[in-house]
Amino acid sequence: xxxxxxxxxxxxxxxxxxxxxxxxxxxxxxxxxxxxxxxxxxxxxxxxxxxxxxxxxxxxxxxxxxxxxxxxxxxxxxxxxxxxxxxxxxxxxxxxxxxxxxxxxxxxxxxxxxxxxxxxxxxxxxxxxxxxxxxxxxxxxxxxxxxxxxxxxxxxxxxxxxxxxxxxxxxxxxxxxxxxxxxxxxxxxxx
Numbered sequence: 196x197x198x199x200x201x202x203x204x205x206x207x208x209x210x211x212x213x214x215x216x217x218x219x220x221x222x223x224x225x226x227x228x229x230x231x232x233x234x235x236x237x238x239x240x241x242x243x244x245x246x247x248x249x250x251x252x253x254x255x256x257x258x259x260x261x262x263x264x265x266x267x268x269x270x271x272x273x274x275x276x277x278x279x280x281x282x283x284x285x286x287x288x289x290x291x292x293x294x295x296x297x298x299x300x301x302x303x304x305x306x307x308x309x310x311x312x313x314x315x316x317x318x319x320x321x322x323x324x325x326x327x328x329x330x331x332x333x334x335x336x337x338x339x340x341x342x343x344x345x346x347x348x349x350x351x352x353x354x355x356x357x358x359x360x361x362x363x364x365x366x367x368x369x370x371x372x373x374x375x376x377x378x379x380x381x382x383x384x385x386x
Contacts, residue, residue, distance in 0.1 A: 295348025
C-alpha cells in the first residue's frame with residue numbers, strides 16, 4: 196500500500212510537468228488546449244499507463260501476488276479504477292494554496308525516498324526485519340500526515356475560492372479548472 200502511494204509521487208511529477216502536446220496533431224493540440232475534459236481524460240490515461248507499466252495493481256493482493264505481473268498481464272480493470280481514484284486525488288491536491296501544495300509534495304517526495312530506500316535495503320538484507328517494520332510504521336505516520344495536509348489544504352482553498360467568488364462560485368468550474376488566475380500575465384491561466 197505505501198509503495199503504491201510513494202509511486203503516486205512519480206505520477207504527479209509527470210502530470211504536473213505538462214503535456215508534450217507539441218508533438219501531437221493540430222486537432223489534438225487544440226482538443227487538449229481548449230477542452231478541459233480532454234486534459235482530464237489524458238490525466239486518467241497517463242496514470243493508468245504508469246500503473247500498468249509497474250505491472251498493474253489489484254484490490255486483491257493475494258490474487259495479485261499469485262503470479263508475477265508486467266505491463267501486459269496486470270489487472271487492467273482494477274488498475275483503471277485506481278487510476279481514476281489517484282487522478283481524483285491529484286485534482287484535490289491541485290486545489291490548494293501554494294504552501295499546502297508545497298508541503299504535500301515535499302511529504303510525498305520524502306515518503307517516496309524513504310519507502311524506496313527501505314525496500315532497497317530490506318531486499319538486500321542490509322536492514323533487519325525489525326528495522327524494516329519500524330520504518331514502515333513511520334511511513335504510515337508520514338502517509339497520515341500527507342492526507343491531513345491534503346484535506347486541510349483542499350478545505351482551505353474551497354473556503355478561499357468561495358469567499359473570493361461569492362455567489363459566482365461553481366463546483367463544476369472549481370473542479371474543471373476554468374477560473375482565471377488573477378494577477379498573472381500567463382496565457383490560459385487556470386486555478
